[in-house]
Amino acid sequence: MDSVWFPKCPFRALTGLKCPGCGSQRAIHYLLNLDIQSAFKENALLVISIPYIITGFVFDCLRHHTPRLLKWRKALFGVKAIWIIFVLVVGFWILRN
Amino acid sequence: MQKYYYTNGVTTFGPFTLEELIKEHISRDTKVWFQELSEWQPAGNVPELSVLFKDTPPPYTYTANPPASTTEPVTAEPFNGAPPKSWLTESILVTLFCCLPFGIVGIVHAAKVESRFYARDYDGAFKASEEAKKWTTLGFWLGLVVGIIYLVVVIFAAVVNRH
Numbered sequence: 581m582d583s584v585w586f587p588k589c590p591f592r593a594l595t596g597l598k599c600p601g602c603g604s605q606r607a608i609h610y611l612l613n614l615d616i617q618s619a620f621k622e623n624a625l626l627v628i629s630i631p632y633i634i635t636g637f638v639f640d641c642l643r644h645h646t647p648r649l650l651k652w653r654k655a656l657f658g659v660k661a662i663w664i665i666f667v668l669v670v671g672f673w674i675l676r677n
Numbered sequence: 678m679q680k681y682y683y684t685n686g687v688t689t690f691g692p693f694t695l696e697e698l699i700k701e702h703i704s705r706d707t708k709v710w711f712q713e714l715s716e717w718q719p720a721g722n723v724p725e726l727s728v729l730f731k732d733t734p735p736p737y738t739y740t741a742n743p744p745a746s747t748t749e750p751v752t753a754e755p756f757n758g759a760p761p762k763s764w765l766t767e768s769i770l771v772t773l774f775c776c777l778p779f780g781i782v783g784i785v786h787a788a789k790v791e792s793r794f795y796a797r798d799y800d801g802a803f804k805a806s807e808e809a810k811k812w813t814t815l816g817f818w819l820g821l822v823v824g825i826i827y828l829v830v831v832i833f834a835a836v837v838n839r840h
Contacts, residue, residue: 590823591777601773626773636766645758646688647701657765659791665765666784669772 597677600625600669625672632656681726683709684717699729733797760794761802763787764809771813775820783813 591599603622610619611627620627639653655661681698682691685707693701703709705721713725720726765787772780786809794802 599777601775601777604773623773629769629773633766633769640762640766644687646685647690650758653759654791654795657763657791659788659795662763662765662784662788662791665769666781666788669769669781669784 761806763790771816776816779816
């Protein structure tokens, strides 16, 4: 599974600890093989963030803003949501080590 | 009970009670209508609705980034009512794939874009958007360059080992 062709995480090389992105390339590899369980084991954060990121790009592409759309946008990508993501990333970082 | 309606030029929303209308956070320029009005009027011009704007500063015209002319010049807010690009999704991708510290800085700036925009600090939101863009793209390119250097080193090592 380990390939010399992909760069290793510098944080892991220096500290021996995993960063929030560690395992994302392997997770993508498993996802492309439709093996969601193994992908989840490699990097759970990546797997759960994919639908969110796709939704984010869709919202970025929508140009006509109705009040309803803006309300959803604010709920999903507003300042509260961003802080939740921030805590999730840092929490994931601490808990996986 | 008086029922109020407002429109964005395409869709009409309502009926709302005054309490509900307050929660819709419409702007002074949003066209509203209720039984007593003969035609749609900007909410800011209707004395009955002055309670909606008691905490709202007077309109501020944003000049750096004029919105493309549309058929519905209803909302005075810049960026068509939505905050400027916060680079949130890109920041998350950078965090997960190439450059964690810059990705996290990008996420923090994305939060600033949102909070400033909804505090009606449009200039500040625009600046935070620029910052978010800077850190996110920096992280992306740095990740790419480090990746390419790594690849070159690996190829070089493989070639040396063969000889």
